[in-house]
Amino acid sequence: MDLNAIREKIDALDREMVAVLNERLKLAAEIGKLKRSQGGQIYVAEREEAVLRKVIEQNQGPIKNEALRAIYREIMSAAIALEKPLLIAYLGPEATNTHQAAMKKFGASVDYHAMATISDIFTAVEKGESDYGVIPIENSTEGSVRDALDLFVESDLKIVAQIYLEISHHLISNSPLEAIERVYSKDQALAQCRHWLQRHLPHAQLIEASSTARAVQIAKEEPGAAAVAGELAATAHGVPIVAKNIQDKADNTTRFFVVGRKPSGRSTGDGKDMTSFVISLGDQASANPGALLKMLMPMAERGINLSKIESRPSKKRPWDYYFFVDVTGHFEDPKMKEALADLQRFCPLVKWLGSYPAMS
Numbered sequence: 627m628d629l630n631a632i633r634e635k636i637d638a639l640d641r642e643m644v645a646v647l648n649e650r651l652k653l654a655a656e657i658g659k660l661k662r663s664q665g666g667q668i669y670v671a672e673r674e675e676a677v678l679r680k681v682i683e684q685n686q687g688p689i690k691n692e693a694l695r696a697i698y699r700e701i702m703s704a705a706i707a708l709e710k711p712l713l714i715a716y717l718g719p720e721a722t723n724t725h726q727a728a729m730k731k732f733g734a735s736v737d738y739h740a741m742a743t744i745s746d747i748f749t750a751v752e753k754g755e756s757d758y759g760v761i762p763i764e765n766s767t768e769g770s771v772r773d774a775l776d777l778f779v780e781s782d783l784k785i786v787a788q789i790y791l792e793i794s795h796h797l798i799s800n801s802p803l804e805a806i807e808r809v810y811s812k813d814q815a816l817a818q819c820r821h822w823l824q825r826h827l828p829h830a831q832l833i834e835a836s837s838t839a840r841a842v843q844i845a846k847e848e849p850g851a852a853a854v855a856g857e858l859a860a861t862a863h864g865v866p867i868v869a870k871n872i873q874d875k876a877d878n879t880t881r882f883f884v885v886g887r888k889p890s891g892r893s894t895g896d897g898k899d900m901t902s903f904v905i906s907l908g909d910q911a912s913a914n915p916g917a918l919l920k921m922l923m924p925m926a927e928r929g930i931n932l933s934k935i936e937s938r939p940s941k942k943r944p945w946d947y948y949f950f951v952d953v954t955g956h957f958e959d960p961k962m963k964e965a966l967a968d969l970q971r972f973c974p975l976v977k978w979l980g981s982y983p984a985m986s
């Protein structure tokens with residue numbers, strides 16, 4: 627076949643694809659009507675994961691699963707926009723990693739609103755000014771974002787989905803490497819590039835900025851200044867990348883949570899969901915030598931896999947802690963309900979923070 631003949635075939639396939647896509651979107655619009663009349667959630671994390679899983683299972687190649695995921699992300703984003711325009715609040719300013727994570731989850735067809743603090747995001751979603759919020763929760767090198775954990779204790783919002791984003795940090799500046807005297811970034815980003823900065827810019831002053839995107843704005847204006855930030859921020863502000871991938875660990879990943887007012891449903895199939903909750907042992911923690919072990923037993927006895935536990939001072943009394951726990955399974959699984967009921971018998975606080983698809 628010659629070039630023109632192949633292109634004609636591609637044109638014909640494109641016509642078919644557009645027709646099929648519009649058929650699919652019309653069905654989503656029908657679902658939207660049903661949801662509006664029955665009060666259902668427009669974004670359904672567990673359904674989206676199931677759609678992606680099925681599509682990937684059927685894929686015979688040569689298209690890569692990652693490409694299919696990205697295409698389906700945009701198809702479902704367009705479907706959501708037809709059902710109802712959604713507003714997503716994220717930790718801003720524009721072009722932060724959180725912005726990128728939010729776009730990875732919700733695609734290009736929804737609206738985004740940059741917020742100054744994680745607390746502002748909680749408030750906007752609680753008041754219904756935004757439909758969902760996207761917040762960073764932990765980084766594979768630097769650990770948890772503590773403000774975010776603390777806010778969950780007081781809020782009624784639920785975690786409805788999680789997002790994993792590989793974070794690449796770049797040195798961004800209008801000046802060449804030799805002329806850089808100051809490096810701006812968010813504390814976590816500076817920490818993630820500590821060794822590279824020590825090796826290549828041992829005399830530069832490291833200065834904390836409120837976000838990686840803000841750091842790029844500063845670096846753009848100040849001669850001799852650079853920022854550590856992602857590619858989205860460099861492109862958004864038109865500042866060149868001087869050195870790529872300067873993070874100390876190649877597989878530097880950040881986990882984000884999507885928070886909403888209503889919980890996500892159970893995924894079809896066991897082991898496809900995760901659940902987060904917060905527990906307080908009250909006075910038992912210091913008084914009873916076995917209290918911590920006792921707290922973990924209701925999960926262990928039922929074969930519920932605990933993937934993370936993190937303690938934070940309650941700030942109510944000295945040496946009083948909140949324990950943030952992630953386990954596999956959904957809140958509606960019978961054994962999860964039993965485990966939580968057991969915990970409630972001896973813990974003054976057991977608060978379910980949400981169940982959400984394990985994959986992302």
Ligand SMILES: O=C(O)C(=O)C[C@]1(C(=O)O)C=C[C@@H](O)C=C1
Nearest residue numbers: 654657668669670673674702705
């Ligand atoms: O199944 C639904 O509930 C839909 O609204 C359809 C659809 C999709 O395009 O497949 C779109 C948005 C939801 O987040 C999940 C799935």
